[in-house]
Amino acid sequence: MSPLRAKRIHFRTKKYRSPDGLPTDICLFTILSIPRHTKTKSLPHKQLAVLLIKRKSDTFGEQWALPGGFSHESETLDECAYRELKEETNIDRDVHIEQLKTYYKPGRDPRGWIPSVAYVSLVHEELLKHTQANDDASDAQLFPIEEAFALNLAFDHREILTDALQRVREQMLQTTIAKAFLPDEFTLSELLQVIETVVPSFSSKDRGNFERRLLATTRRQGLLEPVLSADGQPVYSTEFSNSPAKLYRFTGFTPTAMIY
Amino acid sequence: MSPLRAKRIHFRTKKYRSPDGLPTDICLFTILSIPRHTKTKSLPHKQLAVLLIKRKSDTFGEQWALPGGFSHESETLDECAYRELKEETNIDRDVHIEQLKTYYKPGRDPRGWIPSVAYVSLVHEELLKHTQANDDASDAQLFPIEEAFALNLAFDHREILTDALQRVREQMLQTTIAKAFLPDEFTLSELLQVIETVVPSFSSKDRGNFERRLLATTRRQGLLEPVLSADGQPVYSTEFSNSPAKLYRFTGFTPTAMIY
DNA sequence: GTAATAGTGTCTCTGAGACAGTATCTC
DNA sequence: GAGATACTGTCTCAGAGACACTATTAC
Numbered sequence: 001m002s003p004l005r006a007k008r009i010h011f012r013t014k015k016y017r018s019p020d021g022l023p024t025d026i027c028l029f030t031i032l033s034i035p036r037h038t039k040t041k042s043l044p045h046k047q048l049a050v051l052l053i054k055r056k057s058d059t060f061g062e063q064w065a066l067p068g069g070f071s072h073e074s075e076t077l078d079e080c081a082y083r084e085l086k087e088e089t090n091i092d093r094d095v096h097i098e099q100l101k102t103y104y105k106p107g108r109d110p111r112g113w114i115p116s117v118a119y120v121s122l123v124h125e126e127l128l129k130h131t132q133a134n135d136d137a138s139d140a141q142l143f144p145i146e147e148a149f150a151l152n153l154a155f156d157h158r159e160i161l162t163d164a165l166q167r168v169r170e171q172m173l174q175t176t177i178a179k180a181f182l183p184d185e186f187t188l189s190e191l192l193q194v195i196e197t198v199v200p201s202f203s204s205k206d207r208g209n210f211e212r213r214l215l216a217t218t219r220r221q222g223l224l225e226p227v228l229s230a231d232g233q234p235v236y237s238t239e240f241s242n243s244p245a246k247l248y249r250f251t252g253f254t255p256t257a258m259i260y
Numbered sequence: 261m262s263p264l265r266a267k268r269i270h271f272r273t274k275k276y277r278s279p280d281g282l283p284t285d286i287c288l289f290t291i292l293s294i295p296r297h298t299k300t301k302s303l304p305h306k307q308l309a310v311l312l313i314k315r316k317s318d319t320f321g322e323q324w325a326l327p328g329g330f331s332h333e334s335e336t337l338d339e340c341a342y343r344e345l346k347e348e349t350n351i352d353r354d355v356h357i358e359q360l361k362t363y364y365k366p367g368r369d370p371r372g373w374i375p376s377v378a379y380v381s382l383v384h385e386e387l388l389k390h391t392q393a394n395d396d397a398s399d400a401q402l403f404p405i406e407e408a409f410a411l412n413l414a415f416d417h418r419e420i421l422t423d424a425l426q427r428v429r430e431q432m433l434q435t436t437i438a439k440a441f442l443p444d445e446f447t448l449s450e451l452l453q454v455i456e457t458v459v460p461s462f463s464s465k466d467r468g469n470f471e472r473r474l475l476a477t478t479r480r481q482g483l484l485e486p487v488l489s490a491d492g493q494p495v496y497s498t499e500f501s502n503s504p505a506k507l508y509r510f511t512g513f514t515p516t517a518m519i520y
Numbered sequence: 521g522t523a524a525t526a527g528t529g530t531c532t533c534t535g536a537g538a539c540a541g542t543a544t545c546t547c
Numbered sequence: 548g549a550g551a552t553a554c555t556g557t558c559t560c561a562g563a564g565a566c567a568c569t570a571t572t573a574c
Contacts, residue, residue, distance in 0.1 A: 040552085298523075300525085448527095
């Protein structure tokens, strides 16, 4: 028996009752595209959605809950969250996942002293195309956020979801996380749509001015760069419009937002 | 024995090894005032500092560490953090305290599986005047942040401190947490000093333009309001200057900072 | 008058937003 | 030409920042 192990056991038997487990729970957000049946090519409607799983008959009966599971001593919390995310979605690529907050109050889990480390993950819908979440018979399902809030969620998951949504809205305006919902190369209309979908109050009402703000102001110089082909010409997309739209990508530079 | 208790015990013996404790650790920041010996009244120099405690001879020897302690099943994490904060500082008033993040990786604490829920607290130095931290013989001491980073901190507390500082810097520019370091009523120079102390890169170089930005722009209308006396006249302070300076307070309104 | 902070005036250039107009392409 | 998106032009007013200037008070 190693000295380290001896020390641990000494510690455990000494003094404290300790938690009955430390699970991570994940608020996985995605943006669903709903095609509009228009006479010419058009941008789809977009809807912010969250992944929920139906709990097997346990203490919380058949309620919907955030996906998650217990962490192990041998892994970090990030690893646990990512492992759970992969188990639920079969995603194998790296996705945006970030710790939100740890929740505990007496009684939050009727099984005992079980805090929960909540994570927020943002995933492009494309990566969810072939996961259980799209199988109606599955216990996992994507819900538009208003519908999710209408459900009677297990544990304190409504509170977690509320906090997660607030965090994502703040970050959508102050960082470049919009990129989690976009392909590497995107048009300005797509970017604007993502922002408006996550933060309904943003609504710029004017694609033209949005474009100028992003491209013509020195404060934001370098936030976006046009995608160029081998011969230095801008690359256009006609995916959502007959009129070709310039493609952009994020550069990595993020201007600092401040109130003063 | 209640059904709940029975269920818990069933759960505990079933399957999982669980953490050996869930402590909270606190990054308590304050701003120290260092008087300048000038010929007339002047603003003191300000320095951002963090509270550290010297660990008794345990696994980490005599290293400095963030204050903290184990949470109990009967309390929330916020309550635990606040309790620990009070124990270390004897503060009895409400102060700004906010959860930062939960840290765990295998081996972070040689005593076993012990994650740590980190908190950030911002406290006006006035409230620390009569605490252990000002007693040199005490095990608790305030360190200017550069000095704190020069120390070899226990556990992963350097990483926590780094994250905490980054969070405070972001929030200083995007929220009104500056109020945690200010009295209810303050002058614009005091506010500017607080911002510059926490975010050295802010340096506005021009008190005059700072004043106009805060008072004359519609976007920020209502961020600050002048303090008025009973007869509706503005109230002035001569605490830091022979020339009386108007006093302001935060209103509660916070403009939203955004990058788009 | 001097030392320190408090505050104003003015000028220039950037930027935000309203609104209208033109362009592009498919059917 | 209709339908949809993709821009560009123009005008006005707000705001950022540089810089210089005046004001206030104790000593």
